[in-house]
Amino acid sequence: MRVASATSKRVGVPSLQATKPSSFKRTFFNLRRQLYRPIRQELRVHALHADVGLRSELTVDLGDRSYPIHVGSGLLDDGALLREHVYGDTALVVTNETVAPLYLDRVVSALSSGSAIRVETVILPDGEEYKTLEVLTMIYDKALHAKLDRLTTFVALGGGVIGDMTGFAAASYQRGVNFLQIPTTVMAMVDSSVGGKTGVNHPAGKNMIGAFHQPSSVIIDTQTLKTLPDREYASGIAEVIKYGLIRDAEFFCWQESHMDNLMIRDERTLIHAIEHSCRNKAEVVSLDEKEGGLRATLNLGHTFAHAIETSIGYGEWLHGEAVSVGIVMAADLSVRLGWLDCSIKDRISSLLNSCSLPVKVPKCMSVEKFQALMALDKKNANGKLRLILLKGELGECIFTGDFDSKMLYKTLQVMCDEKSD
Numbered sequence: 254m255r256v257a258s259a260t261s262k263r264v265g266v267p268s269l270q271a272t273k274p275s276s277f278k279r280t281f282f283n284l285r286r287q288l289y290r291p292i293r294q295e296l297r298v299h300a301l302h303a304d305v306g307l308r309s310e311l312t313v314d315l316g317d318r319s320y321p322i323h324v325g326s327g328l329l330d331d332g333a334l335l336r337e338h339v340y341g342d343t344a345l346v347v348t349n350e351t352v353a354p355l356y357l358d359r360v361v362s363a364l365s366s367g368s369a370i371r372v373e374t375v376i377l378p379d380g381e382e383y384k385t386l387e388v389l390t391m392i393y394d395k396a397l398h399a400k401l402d403r404l405t406t407f408v409a410l411g412g413g414v415i416g417d418m419t420g421f422a423a424a425s426y427q428r429g430v431n432f433l434q435i436p437t438t439v440m441a442m443v444d445s446s447v448g449g450k451t452g453v454n455h456p457a458g459k460n461m462i463g464a465f466h467q468p469s470s471v472i473i474d475t476q477t478l479k480t481l482p483d484r485e486y487a488s489g490i491a492e493v494i495k496y497g498l499i500r501d502a503e504f505f506c507w508q509e510s511h512m513d514n515l516m517i518r519d520e521r522t523l524i525h526a527i528e529h530s531c532r533n534k535a536e537v538v539s540l541d542e543k544e545g546g547l548r549a550t551l552n553l554g555h556t557f558a559h560a561i562e563t564s565i566g567y568g569e570w571l572h573g574e575a576v577s578v579g580i581v582m583a584a585d586l587s588v589r590l591g592w593l594d595c596s597i598k599d600r601i602s603s604l605l606n607s608c609s610l611p612v613k614v615p616k617c618m619s620v621e622k623f624q625a626l627m628a629l630d631k632k633n634a635n636g637k638l639r640l641i642l643l644k645g646e647l648g649e650c651i652f653t654g655d656f657d658s659k660m661l662y663k664t665l666q667v668m669c670d671e672k673s674d
C-alpha cells in the first residue's frame with residue numbers, strides 16, 4: 254500500500270456537482286432517506302451555514318448521504334426536529350446512567366408526543382471502560398426484545414462513548430439501520446458526533462473494532478453543557494484546539510484571545526467554537542470520508558494519545574486529556590525535525606495549559622510502552638508508523654511516515670523524562 258501523504262490547509266467546500274453520486278449506487282437505506290426527507294436537498298442548496306436566531310445549521314456534504322448539524326439552545330425539546338430524522342415508526346434511545354436522569358425523559362417525550370412513534374430505551378453503564386463489544390450487546394438485546402425492524406432509528410443521547418457505540422450498533426444491527434446523534438458533551442458536539450466513525454475499544458487498542466456509518470442528523474442542544482463537569486468540558490476543548498492547528502490558523506488565534514470566555518462557558522463564545530469546529534470537521538469528512546489521506550489529519554496527537562489511554566487503562570485519563578499531551582508530543586517532534594518554529598510549540602502548550610489540560614505524559618508511560626502501542630496504530634501502513642506532524646506555518650500539517658525515527662525516539666525519551674506529578 255502506498256504511504257499516503259497529505260498536507261492540509263483550509264479548503265473550500267466541494268460543489269454539489271462534484272460530490273453528486275450516480276443514482277444506481279443508492280442503497281435501499283439511502284432511498285428510504287430520500288423518500289422520507291425530500292426537503293434535505295433544498296437545505297443543502299441554500300447554505301452551508303444559515304443562522305436563524307440562536308439556531309444554526311451546517312451540512313456534512315456526502316452526496317445523497319449528506320446530513321445536517323443543527324446547533325441551538327433547547328433543541329432537545331423540539332419534537333418536530335427530532336422526528337424529522339426518524340424514518341420508521343420505532344426508535345431506540347441509547348444513553349447511560351449519568352445522562353438518563355438528566356435528559357432521557359425530555360428526548361422520549363419529544364420523540365413520542367403527538368406522534369405514532371414507539372420509543373424504546375436502553376441505559377448503558379457510564380465510562381470509557383464500558384466501550385466494549387460485551388456492553389454493545391445490551392443494545393442488540395434490547396432492539397431484538399422490542400422487535401425493532403430495519404426501519405428503526407437508533408438515537409445516541411450522550412457523550413462520545415455513547416455516540417461511538419450507538420453508531421456501531423446501528424451500523425451492524427440487521428446489517429444497518431438509521432441513527433441520530435444527540436451529543437451532550439463538548440467532545441461529542443465538536444468532534445465525535447460528526448463524520449461517522451463508530452466503534453468500540455479492544456484491550457489491545459482504542460477503537461480497534463468499528464465501522465464508518467453516517468448519522469441522519471446531528472442535533473446539538475448547547476443547554477445540555479450546563480450540567481457537564483469541568484474536567485469533561487476541558488477535555489472536549491483539546492479537539493477544538495486541534496482544528497486550529499491542522500487547518501485553521503485564524504481559529505487558533507481566536508482561541509488564544511477568547512479562551513477565558515470559552516472556559517467560563519460564555520454562550521456566544523461557546524457556540525462560535527462549536528460551529529467552527531463542526532465546520533472544519535464537516536469539510537474534512539466531505540472531502541475524505543473513509544480516511545484515504547486528508548481525514549487522518551483529524552488524528553493529530555492521537556497516536557500518542559491512544560497509546561496513553563490504552564496503557565493507563567481506559568477511562569483513567571479522558572480522551573481529550575490524552576490528546577492534549579499527544580498534540581504537545583507531535584509539536585515537539587515537529588520542532589526537532591526542523592519543521593516547526595519553537596515559538597508555535599510554546600503557544601500550543603500555553604493554550605492547552607490555560608484550559609487545565611495536561612501537557613506532560615502520565616507517570617506510568619515509558620518509551621517502550623509508547624513504541625509497543627504505537628506499532629498497532631490504525632494509520633500504520635506495511636509496518637511503517639505514520640504521524641500527523643506540524644509543518645510550516647501555524648495551521649499547516651502533514652500526514653507522513655517520512656521522518657527521522659531517531660527524532661521520534663528523542664521526543665519519547667524527553668517526554669517520558671518529564672512526567673506529570
Ligand SMILES: NC(=O)c1ccc[n+]([C@@H]2O[C@H](COP(=O)([O-])OP(=O)(O)OC[C@H]3O[C@@H](n4cnc5c(N)ncnc54)[C@H](O)[C@@H]3O)[C@@H](O)[C@H]2O)c1
Pocket residue numbers: 349351352355379380381384411412413414415417437438439440441444445446447448449450451460477478479480481482485488489571572573
Ligand atoms: N467518533 C469520533 O470521531 C470520535 C471523536 C472524538 C472522540 N471520540 C470518542 O469519544 C469518547 C470520549 O467522549 P466524551 O469525552 O464525550 O466522553 P464520555 O462519553 O465518556 O462523556 C464524558 C462524561 O460526561 C458525562 N456526560 C455526558 N453528557 C453530560 C451532560 N450533559 N451533563 C453531565 N454529564 C454528562 C458522561 O456520562 C461521562 O461520564 C472516546 O471514546 C473517544 O474515543 C470519538
Ligand SMILES: O=C(O)C(=O)C[C@@H](O)[C@H](O)[C@H](O)COP(=O)(O)O
Pocket residue numbers: 444448450459460492548549551552555631
Ligand atoms: O473523525 C476522525 O477521523 C478523527 O480522527 C477524530 C478523532 O478525534 C477521534 O478521536 C477518532 O475517534 C479517532 O479515530 P481513530 O481512527 O484514530 O480510532
Ligand SMILES: [Zn+2]
Pocket residue numbers: 444492555572576
Ligand atoms: Zn479524538
